Amino acid sequence: MQEPLPVPDRPALPKVPADDMRCLPDDAYEALATRDAELQGHVGRLEAILRTTHRQEKRAP
Template sequence: MMDPRDLLTAAVGLIVTTLAVALFPTLPGCALPEREVYVQEPVPVPPRPDVPTVAAGELECLSDDAYRALAERDAVLEAHIARLERLIRTTHEDVD
């Protein structure tokens, strides 16, 4: 037969363990903090501007260096516009 003090010690230990397990999730700092979730709204792709066309004859008066600089400038602007459009499209769900 068990000593009554051992029985009491075991009962108190069981009660303390049960309370600790029941109260553990409610202790401050033990629960995960709430996270804010940001949702990216699709950004509309603006239409490309209508740029004036220049006939080849109108460029004859330019030097070769000026013509190359103008052509390079147009190519750089086109590449930049394409890069910005791709960036904007990443905000859309069905990115191609």
């Protein structure tokens, strides 16, 4: 039987106010937004993989 792998807490990421982002060119802003979205998706997929090692109780019908 496989031991469940721990799912670490997500780090607290710093908030960046919209006013601070306003000075960026549109392409830089878009690149940052895309990067953040892709990282969040990747983290979600990794968490899902880790959770497959956790025992899931079967529910009665």
